[in-house]
Amino acid sequence: xxxxxxKAIREYxxxxxHMSLATISGNKPWVCELHFVYDEDLNLYFRSLANRRHxxxxxxxxxxxxxxxxxxxxxxxxxxxxxxxxxxxxxxVGKESAIYKLFQERLGAxxxxxxxxxxxxGHKFYKISVSKYYLFDSLESSPSQKYELNWxxxxx
Numbered sequence: 001x002x003x004x005x006x007k008a009i010r011e012y013x014x015x016x017x018h019m020s021l022a023t024i025s026g027n028k029p030w031v032c033e034l035h036f037v038y039d040e041d042l043n044l045y046f047r048s049l050a051n052r053r054h055x056x057x058x059x060x061x062x063x064x065x066x067x068x069x070x071x072x073x074x075x076x077x078x079x080x081x082x083x084x085x086x087x088x089x090x091x092x093v094g095k096e097s098a099i100y101k102l103f104q105e106r107l108g109a110x111x112x113x114x115x116x117x118x119x120x121x122g123h124k125f126y127k128i129s130v131s132k133y134y135l136f137d138s139l140e141s142s143p144s145q146k147y148e149l150n151w152x153x154x155x156x
Contacts, residue, residue, distance in 0.1 A: 002145070009042070
């Protein structure tokens with residue numbers, strides 16, 4: 001049984017560099033894979049082109065959901081982090097920005113990503129303000145359990 005859901009999530013996130021992000025337009029959902037970083041407040045960040053389907057759908061409806069899951073075999077125990085929240089495109093991310101430093105440290109980004117973000121057709125920075133996390137666990141929980149962590153957009 002997981003007794004500290006936040007701690008389990010904080011220990012799990014460093015192990016994975018990609019997430020699945022779900023957006024919606026009308027009644028049609030869409031899912032994409034993105035590399036992500038996160039801050040101490042457990043906000044999630046990614047970069048994407050503004051003309052991608054998920055980016056366009058975010059412009060129309062900022063509500064998203066997603067998951068962060070490590071690949072595993074059938075016989076292995078499973079742990080996965082799921083989330084709900086809202087997304088916004090960020091502007092003004094510079095060399096001294098904490099967000100840029102997160103991308104540098106976690107994904108090896110260089111200053112080229114900053115120059116690209118300034119281009120009209122370049123990859124932009126996005127922030128997911130998570131309102132709720134879920135932890136699905138069968139590593140410590142038997143039988144498997146789903147835990148909720150109301151996060152409430154801390155750090156906003």
